[in-house]
Structures are given as structure tokens and as C-alpha cells.
Amino acid sequence: MNRLEELLVRWQDGALTGGELEEFVRLLDAPSARAEMVDDFFMSMTLREILGGAAAPALRVTRRRTFSRAWLLAAAAVIAIAMGVIFLRGERDLATVIRVQGTVRHAGGGTAAVGEEVPVGAGLETLGPASAASLQFPDGTRVDLNGSTRVSRLDGAGGRRIRVEAGRVTVDTGRPLAVETPQGEARVLGTRFTVSVGAGATRLEVNEGKVRLTRRDGKAVDVPRAHFAVAASGVELAAKPLAPKASPGGAFIAAMPPKSWRSVPGARLRHVLPDPAAYPRIGGISNPRGIVQAWSGGALDTLRGRLLIWGGGVNAYQGNEIYAFDVNSLAWERLSDPSPDPADGGQINADGTPNARATYNGLAYVSHADRFFALGGEPARARRATAESADLTWTFDLERKQWRNMNPAGEKPPTYAGNFCSYDPQTNRVWWGETHLSDAGGLYSYDFDSNRWTRHTRERLASYQTCTVDTKRGLLVIVGKGEVIAYDLRRATVARETWKTTGGEKFISSAYPGLDYDPVADRIVGWAGGAVYALDVETKSWTATDAPGAPAPTQYGIFGRWRYVPGLDVFVVVTGIDEEVHFFKGG
């Protein structure tokens, strides 16, 4: 198989990496390569027609246009005579199983596996709370089934109607699609939403766009972004904001005036630390203040509204437990217990979990898979002078509360410390800035679904920076050490763009600032102590808001412990285990 042939297949699969795309373009400079491309396109098309029953190219006459109908009908008649028949396009009637976790069965029986097809009329079921599955339709529509979920049938042309009997599904689509439940129907045109079906009730949560929820009695309501509605007998059918203000966190934040700081009384991580007496082997270096202070970050679990904190390591703290601050209940929780027998400078503990580490900006929440992602940082060392490079890719299942060493394929970043990453819900990837001083520096991305790393650029990236994704424009924006850098993640070939911004010199010169995107205000918002800075991406200008009540910043940086909370439209920040959690509300 020659290289061009291989790249043509990968082009058709939509799988070319940035480097491969450049190579593909270079090869196509030769006339013989272009001739091979034509042959490839022709053979692929013809094989689809021969094997898939796809209609040979023919003409439809159903479009409404401004030119004369008589002319069009005449044209159609001529074509019909010429070809014998006017074909009408048939939708492809198959969805493909692209992810299986735990036990997943076809509705008609039989265990489902990745790569299998689910035809119209059939369904899929995840057994138990820890199971999950994802279906992909030929048009790119994706349906994620959470645990204990039963999709009884895919219906309509191309499976554009899904019947959910129980459980929770998330739909990401760019085309009209209806989700039917025992209590009603959600109909959508291009958005991302979640439908949960319980006993006698269906709950719809809309993450993007707008969805119409129609109850069985015919009453309907349009549910906009960041709202939910419930279809059930005796319950008012109305769109309500997610994270209702009735929750303690919702009420607390609703009472905050614009452009203000407020601390949560008594909300200190220290209250949920493990009992040190139960973990004698982590006694050597047991300063839990290192969980936050020792160059450590966090990520926001957007599904549950929790700021996840994981850190420590180096010569500060050997416990590898994860903490979560719930912004709705305003309470801290320890999600896992420390490993009882931690490694000394190694990456993996005796129980198979990752060693505690200074996590820097190597943490992210992979929302479509509901996983906490971790890579890089400096592992804990009690007696050794140095620690191993933390180059293993880990995810933490937030339902099962289990770590997994992903052992991914592809070109992995070598990592050590000082890297940065952010999850992009559009590409479903964690984008990783590798600051390693070797030739391995550059931009990478990790795809959880295929468990594969892809390298996109080869370049020197600076440490001391933090990044976030502007989800409106698909931009990865990196700030720190005097730079503002952007990569357009929607482009086939991502390329570094250095921005000249105004008004934020003090902020962008900070090390490891807090940084996140506020989609409501459409601003990149950062904090490194003192004033909060908001970047208008269109004008490239920063605006500072120096409100009273800000906490003292953490000595070595804020990292991912500054996060925007969707639904509540507020920023949350953790600056130390003995400091109260703070909220900042924008203008």
C-alpha cells in the first residue's frame, strides 16, 4: 500500500491529522497522484452504489426555487426519459455503536459491541448504572446512553425518531430529530440536549439551542439553552433555568449583586480531609495544604455542578484523593480515599491508582464521557530526589469513582510540569499544550472515544500559561507569561496565532492564571489575584473589574481552580484548603 493510497483512505474516513493533511496536499502536487485521487473517488462512489444500494446520481425536482416551475418540470421530464426513472433519495437506516462501557445489549437480545449496527426498528439498552453506550448516525448525529437506559427503537427515516423508555440520553445533532418518551416528545433542530425518563416523568435539559417539548396531551413548551422542563401528569409544563434558585447555591448566587465577590461561609476543603491516622504510610510528607498550594489545578464537572480538585505530590503531600465542591449544595465532598500505599516518585501506586501529584493545568472534565481527565504534573516523592515524568493518561469515572490508566494509542505528549489543557465540547477532545523543552513541544489532542492522542503542531510553547476554549468560536485561547495565543480548533490545520491585546498587561504577565470562557457574556475571563479581567475576543481588549472581597491568590498560580459555572452564571475559585470558597459574579 503506497502512502498516497493510505492517506486517501484516511481522508475518506475524516481521520487525517494535521501533519498527514500537509503531506496529502504535498503529494497531490504530482499529476499522477491527482489521477490516483480521481480513480479513488470514483471507485469509492461506485462501490457505495453497488454495495450500499445508494442511488446512482439522479435528479430530484422537489426544491422550491424562483425560476419557472414549468421549466423545471420540463427538465425533469427530459431527465426521466433519459434515465428511465427519477430516483428519490433514501436515508441510510443504520446507526453504528461507537462506544460501549459495561454491559450493553441490543433490544432484541445479544451483547452489543463497538462497530455493530443498530437498524431502524431496533434498540439498545445499557444494563446497570455503570454501563454506557454511544450511537452515531451517518450524518454525524450522536446519541449517548447513560447507565440503566433503554432505547426501545430507532424509528423514522434514518432513525430520526428515538423512543426512550427509561434512563438518560444526550443527543448532539445538526438535523431535525425527535426523542419520544412515555410522557411526551422532544423535537429539535440542531442542538445538544439530555432527556431523562423516570417513573411517570420525562425531564428535558437543553445545553445548546432550543428544543420543543410536547406532552402527550398536546401541550408544548419551547425550552431554551440552560433551561429544563418536565413532562408529567399534574406538573406544570414550563421552561425553568437549570440549577434552580431553590438550591442553596442558586439562592446564594442569586443574592449577589453584579460585579461582586462573595465567600461561602465555612466552605473549607480541610473539613473533608481523611483521618491521617488511617493512612500511616502517607505520613512522611503529609502537608495537605499542598493539595491546592503545590502547583495544583482543578476542573468543573459540568454535569453535576462541582469543582473538582486534585493535587499535592512533589515533596508536599502523598494522598491522591479527589475533592469536589458542589456549587448547588455549597458543600465539600471527598470523592475518593487516598491510596494506602503510595509510590515514592513513581507514577502508579500499589493499588493501581495514579500517584498524587502537582497537577498544574493537566486536568479537565470530559463532559461527553463524564470523565475526569489527568495527565502530567510532578508525582509525590518522599525520599527520592526526583520523580518520574507523569506521562500516563488517566481518567476517573465519576459514577464508579474509579481511576483508569487509559494506555492510549497515537503520538503522546511526554509531559512533565507546566503544561496546559482544556476540553472542547465540539470536538470532544482534550487539547493539550506540551511545553516540554525537547522536540516534543507543541499542540496535541486526546480523543477519549478512540483513546488516541494526535499531535497537531511542532513548536515551542511556554510554561506558566493557562488555556480555555471559546466555545462560540471554537478557539483555544492561552494566556500567561506575557502572551495571548489562540488556535482555531475548527480548522483542519490548527495554527498558532499570537494576539496583541490591550488593557490586560498586568494580568497576562501573571503565571498560571485562572482562565475560563463565559458564554453568556461572551468573554474570556481570568483572575490571578486582585481584579478580574474579561477579554472581548472581537476587539482584543481586556476590561478589569476590581471589586472588593477577592481572596488572596494562591502563591504559585490559580490554574484550573477558577471556573465558570453554567446555569448559575458565576465563577467559582478555590485558593487553599483553609480558605473559604469564593464566587465572582460578572456584570
Place this chain on the structure above:
Amino acid sequence: MAEGLKNLTARFLAERHALMAFISGLVRDGAAAEDLFQEVWLRLAEAAERGTPVDDLGKWCRGVARNLILHYWRDRREGRIVTDPRVLDLAAKAFDEQEGASRFGAARRQALAECVDGLPAPSQELLRLKYERGLTVEAVAARVKRPYNGIMMGLSRIRRALADCVQKRIRPAEESP
């Protein structure tokens, strides 16, 4: 108008396989490719009604298709699929360079169908997974529990065997649009 329409339609039909190969090879989504193909025809019909002269119909249709594909990629916000306008331009150039539409003729298509029928069952199954069900090589590998590189090699061998088979079955004189 009737004579003009007849001629235009005949010319478009002669180009249809090449045009569809161009669109589907770049769009990589069967349904979307068909939509764009129809859109090209409608634009051509509009042009004909306005009396716009169309000399090189294949090139004219590819030019329209090129713009439609760019819009399609932009609407899909790229990212999800690998796209690059340079590939689009190179593909347009590649199709411009081909001699007429003979390589897309009915005889060649018929020969390809017969050659597929003559393949061993495992090869046919591999082709079905790839082209009937539209799976990526990665998904095919997962489905048949074989390594990715093995599937790539297998598909390459099959496609070369098909190309040889087609070549043996047809003579240039038998080619027809």
C-alpha cells in the same frame, strides 16, 4: 428553449458520475453529497433559464460544487471532519485534467459490479462494512477484531484486485458515458 434544455440535460447526464465522484469524495457523507449534487443541477437550471452560456459544463458544475462544498464545510464548523480548501482545489484540478468522462462510463461501472461479485466472501464482507455500512477503517477493525493496519492492507489489496479485474474486462472501445 426545448432544444437547449434537451442538449443541456444530455450534457449534464454525461457528466453526472464524474460530478458525483467529485462531490462525494470531498464531502464524505452520502446524503449531503446527494443534496449538493441536486443543488448544482438547480443552479445549472437557473443559469440555463437566464440564458447564461455554459461552455465546459463539467468545469462549470465543479466550480459551483466547489463553492457549495466550502459552504457545507463551514456550516459543519469543520473540526468534526478534516477539511482543507487546498484539497478542494487540487481535486478540482485533478478532475479537470482527466480526459472526458470515459473513465466514469457505464461499461466500467458494470465491470466493477461483476468484479465485486467475483471476490471471495471475506473480501466482499470487508467491502460491505466499509462501503455499504460506511464504517471507518478503525470501526471495521473493531468490528472484525483485526488490527487497523491489517484492514488497511486488506482493503488496498481488494481495491487493486478490482482495478485489475475491471481493466481486463473492458476494452476502451466499449467505454460509454
